[in-house]
Amino acid sequence: MSRGLLLLLGTLALVAPRVALAQAQDSGDPEVAALRASFEYGKYAEVLDRAGARIDRGGLAEDELVELHKLAGLAAFNLGRMEDATRHLRALLRLDPDYGLDPFVVPPPAVTFLEDLKGEMTSELEFLRQERRLRQEREKAEAERRERERLEAEVQRRRAEELASQVTVRTVEKRNFLVNFVPFGAGQFQQGRNSLGIVFAATEGALAVTSIISFFAYESLFEEQDIPLDNVLDPDGRATVKVRFIPTSRGRQADTWQLLKLSSAAGFYTVYALGVVDALYHHEDQVIRTTVEPRAELPAAAPSPAPLPSRTSAAPGTQAPSASARVGLYRTSGGLGAGLTLFF
Template sequence: MNLPGCRAPAAISLLVALLGLLALGTAPARAEPPDKLLARARAEFEYKNFENAARLLEQLLVPQVRLTTEQDIAEAREMLGLSYFYLGHQEQARRQFVELLYLRPDHRLDPFLIPPAAVTFFDSIRKEPAVREKLEQIRKSRQASKQPPPPRPPPPRVQTLVRQRELMRRSRLVAFLPFGLGQFQNGDTLKGVLLASGGGIALVANITCYSLLVALANENGRYAPGDLQLARGLRIGQYVALGLFAASWIYGAIDANLNFQETVPGPWRESRQPAAGGQSDGLQGGLAPVPGGAVLWFGSRL
């Protein structure tokens, strides 16, 4: 016996099964890649199946664009707009043509392939004041984006003023030499002049006295009775001059060694060099080794 209550579950099960089959049938279409969907729409459009072409193109453009290249989007917009136009949907066709013009402001329909009525409709949309103004703005914006940026002004010519001074190495041997040479090396010019003058005078006096003694002596090295007093004085002068020379030498050697410094900064030297990029402004300096010593340098950006 069939009861009315037993038919309701069966009807519900049948409805669920039909919905499942419908979902399975539509799933592949939804998952179809955009390029294949565009190819199918192109074939339907060429065979003048405008309803099928419009349905496929709507899947690519509505509610969001699934195509990636400008060429594919422009082709899809043109075919969808023409399909709407051929189907008599003027307002929908106009919206697609406006979007096509916003994408490509200078786009034209091919009059050799498109009927004159469609070409005239498309051109009338282009000539609308609001659309024409918008297209002009798009052209100017794109033209401005294509213009190269203004050239950068040349960088300022910057030079580095480099001041260098070498570390001069002094000789310990010079500190033991006479005539104030050790003082001159140490930079004690006044002491050097005094010791050089005193030592030089003493040495000249010593040599002079010796030469006069040799001149007064006979071939036997003896002096005449009248020259003995003079010879005695010359002998004393010779020894005194020799002692003064030795004293100045010893004093100069001791003083030079006490004030001796092995290395001292030399005189400053300036040079201009092109500044390398990335250097900071301000005073710079460093110590660079060179053969026989080192170079202490300072530089400032001008």
């Protein structure tokens, strides 16, 4: 690679960052960009005067103010006006205590001059660093507070929108007192205590089925037999009597089924009585429930039909009375209803 090409690449490497920095800073005050260009062309006196005037007018962002003090300080340093250079560079350090000049862009004497000023202002710069650090913490805390307030306001706004899109429905349920005396947990089911109602229904059902089965099993043990009897009034005739009995061989089975039938019946009525007492204890004549439901939009009402012609006749010179009908929709507890209104 030739020596000239190496020099060209080195120059581009030094100029490219400066061009990019200048383009990034051009988005601020246009006069700051103009002063930067004048400084590049060596118009130091013009830069010093115009930068001081622009600083005095105010209305600059902190980074723009830092840039103007730097340009004015370096311009004064290049002109040999050390008092003005010291004043502007001190102001620069008070804005940014850790500011440093780029040694690849700024001549070494200017860099050394700024470093000497930092040494003279060590205690002041340390105080400014602490103050700046506290200011940044306050700004961070303030930004976090504003963000929290914004999030809370957003949550409240969404909550308000949800409430506005919902409607509170109050349901009044009237309960029948006589249902409490119905077996199989009917009273508990009416009161919404379904678990206990299932217990009563299952227990009473099992006892009832057991009692019925025991009854039919006990009845199946009976036998019928005709027993002849002598007819006292008619010695030649004979009469028979049908007898229903349980054979002695089935006596043990009969006792077992009889006991099971009676005990299951007694258990059924005991559980039934407990269910009735429990239902009466928890009985309420009416229960009011409040629910929140999404607000439903009503469909557009049907167009009103044309007025109906009147069938009454009117005297000449007078206006005949007219009749009209109107159909409308309205909200009900179960949905929508329709109504017909007649006007005479």
